[in-house]
Amino acid sequence: xxxxxxxxxxxxxxxxxxxxxxxxxxxxxxxxxxxxxxxxxxxxxxxxxxxxxxxxxxxxxxxxxxxxxxxxxxxxxxxxxxxxxxxxxxxxxxxxxxxxxxxxxxxxxxxxxxxxxxxxxxxxxxxxxxxxxxxxxxxxxxxx
Amino acid sequence: xxxxxxxxxxxxxxxxxxxxxxxxxxxxxxxxxxxxxxxxxxxxxxxxxxxxxxxxxxxxxxxxxxxxxxxxxxxxxxxxxxxxxxxxxxxxxxxxxxxxxxxxxxxxxxxxxxxxxxxxxxxxxxxxxxxxxxxxxxxxxxxx
DNA sequence: ATTATTATTGAAACTTAATCGCAACAGGAG
DNA sequence: CTCCTGTTGCGATTAAGTTTCAATAATAAT
Numbered sequence: 274x275x276x277x278x279x280x281x282x283x284x285x286x287x288x289x290x291x292x293x294x295x296x297x298x299x300x301x302x303x304x305x306x307x308x309x310x311x312x313x314x315x316x317x318x319x320x321x322x323x324x325x326x327x328x329x330x331x332x333x334x335x336x337x338x339x340x341x342x343x344x345x346x347x348x349x350x351x352x353x354x355x356x357x358x359x360x361x362x363x364x365x366x367x368x369x370x371x372x373x374x375x376x377x378x379x380x381x382x383x384x385x386x387x388x389x390x391x392x393x394x395x396x397x398x399x400x401x402x403x404x405x406x407x408x409x410x411x412x413x414x415x416x417x
Numbered sequence: 418x419x420x421x422x423x424x425x426x427x428x429x430x431x432x433x434x435x436x437x438x439x440x441x442x443x444x445x446x447x448x449x450x451x452x453x454x455x456x457x458x459x460x461x462x463x464x465x466x467x468x469x470x471x472x473x474x475x476x477x478x479x480x481x482x483x484x485x486x487x488x489x490x491x492x493x494x495x496x497x498x499x500x501x502x503x504x505x506x507x508x509x510x511x512x513x514x515x516x517x518x519x520x521x522x523x524x525x526x527x528x529x530x531x532x533x534x535x536x537x538x539x540x541x542x543x544x545x546x547x548x549x550x551x552x553x554x555x556x557x558x559x560x561x
Numbered sequence: 562a563t564t565a566t567t568a569t570t571g572a573a574a575c576t577t578a579a580t581c582g583c584a585a586c587a588g589g590a591g
Numbered sequence: 592c593t594c595c596t597g598t599t600g601c602g603a604t605t606a607a608g609t610t611t612c613a614a615t616a617a618t619a620a621t
Contacts, residue, residue, distance in 0.1 A: 296598090329580085352577070371544060394523075404547070406541070406543055408543040411541065435569070435618070456607080456608085
């Protein structure tokens with residue numbers, strides 16, 4: 274358990290960087306929940322839990338955590354970037370409700386097949402992909 | 418021809434707003450090319466063509482052009498939003514090269530089927546969707 | 562046409578996400 | 592324990608996008 278924290282520690286060491294308490298606090302806070310997050314929310318959660326980590330440090334460490342392959346940018350909304358966990362989650366896509374903001378993740382094998390065919394047809398080497406479907410969830414949809 | 422400009426004019430009128438030369442210049446410049454664009458690039462293109470439209474007016478009009486259904490936000494990159502045409506383009510997805518920035522559009526009927534099934538399973542009402550595949554194009558891929 | 566109403570414009574100020582410079586601090590190798 | 596240098600918090604800075612405001616101009620009414 275805590276695989277993501279160990280992975281990050283190793284990643285940092287192998288890059289010749291330093292494992293600091295601030296880094297530990299940030300990575301632990303990020304993975305203390307399974308949800309998507311943004312910098313401001315993460316900062317408030319840390320603060321609420323007694324951490325003194327600055328926003329600057331969060332902004333400085335997020336690129337490292339991404340490079341380590343533990344999180345990635347998912348969407349830009351309300352004027353800032355939002356992130357999600359990769360570690361412990363297989364590749365997946367999103368259904369996002371425009372009204373209530375709820376996000377449902379889904380996995381579809383057929384999608385992978387399509388992507389591979391498209392990539393093949395274009396001699397394209399896939400590194401990442403993102404499928405987001407936006408609309409209204411079951412609670413928010415208007416009687417259509 | 419010029420369907421998008423007429424649509425915008427009608428849209429503006431029916432909202433009780435006013436058709437100004439600035440709006441004409443902006444919408445014409447946007448649709449004078451088939452490519453994706455961002456505000457800064459659009460502003461420079463307008464300026465280059467002798468227009469005196471300000472960036473503020475571009476920022477003010479883009480939401481209207483989106484509401485009119487002619488363009489939409491496609492991705493946030495390099496610190497700012499990028500847009501693409503909807504009018505004249507059917508629903509499509511993107512292959513984006515991380516190295517050279519080239520974007521190839523593709524259409525896939527199977528994808529629509531998958532999306533509809535996912536939406537159905539989640540009682541979700543689809544309003545929009547976006548599938549972006551990032552990686553390396555045929556010119557930029559490393560010998561893998 | 563003329564006038565009145567009010568949306569729109571450009572310029573500049575402002576807001577805010579994200580980055581950067583700097584001095585103090587601290588991890589970790591030796 | 593000491594040194595080297597990466598890291599931190601703070602505050603300043605940058606830049607995208609928004610807003611304020613006075614002047615302008617599109618449209619409807621006259």
